[in-house]
Amino acid sequence: MEAVTPITAIEEEIVDEFSLFDSWEDKYEYIIDMGKKLPALEDQYKKEENKIRGCQSTVWMVSEAKDGRIFYKADSDAVIVKGLISMLIRVFSGQKASDIVSADMKFIDDIGMSTHLAQTRSNGLRAMIRQMKLDAMAWNSKQ
Amino acid sequence: MxxxxxxxxxxxxxxxxxxxxxxxxxxxxxLVYLDNAATSQKPKVVIDALVEYYSNYNANIHRGIHTLAEEATAAYEQTRETVRQFLGAASTEEIIFTRGTTEGINLVAYSWGRANLKAGDEIILSSLEHHSNMVPWQMIAEEKGAKVKIVPISDEGEFNWEAFELMLSEKTKFVSVVHASNALGVINPVKKIIEAAHAVGALVMLDGAQSSVHLDIDVQELDCDFFAFSGHKVYGPTGAGALYGKRALLEAMPPFEGGGEMIKQVTYEWTTYNDLPYKFEAGTPNIADTIALKPALDFVSSIxxxxxxxxxxxxxxxxxxxxxxxxxxxxxxxxxxxxxxxxxxxxxxxxxxxxxxxxxxxxxxxxxxxxxxxxxxxxxxxxxxxxxxxxxxxxxxxxxxxxxxxxxxxxxx
Missing domain, CATH: 3.90.1150.10 (Aspartate Aminotransferase, domain 1)
Structure with missing residues (x-):
């Protein structure tokens, strides 16, 4: 099997990338760019049961397990959220369920995006992470 | 100043x-604060009133006979008089303190609704309603087998008068509409709505959450039966608002919550209820914030x-x-x-x-x-x-x- 970069190493890569930006504009332009580049989710998956609650925008996410690893696909109608999802997918997709569940996600604080983790109705990052971890747990118990 | x-x-x-x-x-x-329809910021007089209350005369109201209780009670009741003037009500007995607009609407939906609605009755709301003027009516309608009808709007959010007139009938028991929309700012033609609803014998409640800070409110001139607003949108503290209701209606309505303050006499078998407005104010109220609502309303009036x-x-x-x-x-x-x-x-x-x-x-x-x-x-x-x-x-x-x-x-x- 192809070697998978560990979660912590990907997190470090992202932290390094963000350290190059010295203004909020650069940071958000990067996130927006990631959002625009995230492939659109096929329409068949854009249904009620794949929606993540707790987001002001609509977020759909699906996951599957292959050879003990979890793969995610997601989409949103808001581009910043889509960029954040893209970043989460980069960190989690293809990892082992147990690694996903135990990831501390400290890098979000390190890149200055922890405001998106605030427990308000408008920020969905927390809800997305929760759903990704729940999916990982569910796949893990089926294996 | x-x-x-x-x-x-x-x-x-x-x-x-x-x-x-x-x-x-x-x-x-x-800071460029443009979220005033959610809540307004507070002037120094309001912040000072809160500090002053907790620093100098914090006490439970109405029952104590000591100095602090008397001072707190006096300040609390002064707010009631200021709210009466702010809304143009005839008497302070018609002013019930609430946490805000939502509680005011729930109070009317439950107290009036439980006592008066029956299967087949109709409640009319507008399409512009905030969830807080929609959900309480859906809940009481479900309980009583009543029906909620929604007046349509134009694409710009204007109340569809013709549709409203067609909806009104002897089945209409209650009309509850937002005075000014929180989402769009559109003002509903409430005076006309009240007249038309009264003509078929229905009561009218106005959700004044957005209107009370901007428009002159005169509940007697409007002739609305109930009017609810939130102090925090009128430069006052959060958790302090008021409900206006016509005295005869409030007198006939059963209490909303049971507890201290709202009683006249309690035995192990039965209870008699206090007079207005206390009948609807069970338990220790939000004394500090209610007291600090007065300087907020005075501030608005002074300008x-x-x-x-x-x-x-x-x-x-x-x-x-x-x-x-x-x-x-x-x-x-x-x-x-x-x-x-x-x-x-x-x-x-x-x-x-x-x-x-x-x-x-x-x-x-x-x-x-x-x-x-x-x-x-x-x-x-x-x-x-x-x-x-x-x-x-x-x-x-x-x-x-x-x-x-x-x-x-x-x-x-």
Missing amino acids: ESVLNKKTLDVQVVREQFPILKRQVKGYP GKDVIRAHEAQLLEYATNELKKLPGLKIMGDVKDKVSVVSFVMEGIHPQDIGILLDNQGIAVRTGHHCAEPLMNRLCIPGTSRASFAMYNTLEEVDSLIRGLNKVIKMLR
């Missing part, structure tokens, strides 16, 4: 001096709602004109008769993205469905971005909003 008084035009810099929070920086930018309205109308007109110049921007509820709220959508840009990018520039607006999901569905949009103006906002802040939105467009398109 002196120069604010007795002036026909508002000196916005003098007003701003009264609001300590406006000196704040957010993310390195001066004059007409003076504030003229200032806000100028902000609204300027913002509306400038926003329309932005490519792909559409104002929702672009009508003449509205309070100082401007709600808009931008082609290809989600409101949440707008909110996040404006926040990074120190600009606070509200984005989303504004707790009016059925209205957003009716308008076929996921939500809007909403800027809402208060007495302390400036034309320069409108310029900041426009600059901020230009940056949003540059970053997202």
Whole structure:
């Protein structure tokens, strides 16, 4: 099997990338760019049961397990959220369920995006992470 | 402060001096607070009143015979008199303190609804309603087998008068409508609605959450049966609001909650209830915030709602004109008769993205469905971005909003 970069190493890569930006504009332009580049989710998956609650925008996410690893696909109608999802997918997709569940996600604080983790109705990052971890747990118990 | 008084035009810099929070920086930018329809900031007199209460005369009210209790009771009851004047009610017995508009509506839905509604009765609401003037009626209607009917609106959010007239019948028992829409700012033709509803024998409640800070309220002149508002949207503290109800109706209604304060006599077998307004105020109320609501209302009166309205109308007109110049921007509820709220959508840009990018520039607006999901569905949009103006906002802040939105467009398109 192809070697998978560990979660912590990907997190470090992202932290390094963000350290190059010295203004909020650069940071958000990067996130927006990631959002625009995230492939659109096929329409068949854009249904009620794949929606993540707790987001002001609509977020759909699906996951599957292959050879003990979890793969995610997601989409949103808001581009910043889509960029954040893209970043989460980069960190989690293809990892082992147990690694996903135990990831501390400290890098979000390190890149200055922890405001998106605030427990308000408008920020969905927390809800997305929760759903990704729940999916990982569910796949893990089926294996 | 002196120069604010007795002036026909508002000196916005003098007003701003009264609001300590406006000196704040957010993310390195001066705060531009345009989320006043959600809650307004508080003038120093309100903050001082809270500190003064807890520092000098904190006590439970109405029962104690000691000095502190007497002082606290007097201050609390003075707010009731100020609210009476603020709403133009005939008597302080018609003023019931609540946590805010939502509690006022729930009180009427449960107390009046439980005692009076029966299967087949109809309750009429408008399409503009906030969830808080929708859900309590759906709940009581379900319990009693009554039906909730919704008056449609035009694409701009205007009340469909013809449809309303067709809905009214002897089955109509209650009409509850928002005075001014929180999501769009549109003002409903409440005087006409009240007259028409009364003609078929229905009662009318007005949700005054947005109107009370901007419009002159005279419940006797309006002849509404109930009127609810929240103090925190009128520069007062959160958790302190009031419900007005006509005395005869309130007297006939059963209590909403049971407990201390609302009783006259209690035995192990039976209880007799206190007189108005205490019958509806069970338990220790929110004393501090209610006391600090008085200086908020006095502050508004000292400047004059007409003076504030003229200032806000100028902000609204300027913002509306400038926003329309932005490519792909559409104002929702672009009508003449509205309070100082401007709600808009931008082609290809989600409101949440707008909110996040404006926040990074120190600009606070509200984005989303504004707790009016059925209205957003009716308008076929996921939500809007909403800027809402208060007495302390400036034309320069409108310029900041426009600059901020230009940056949003540059970053997202």
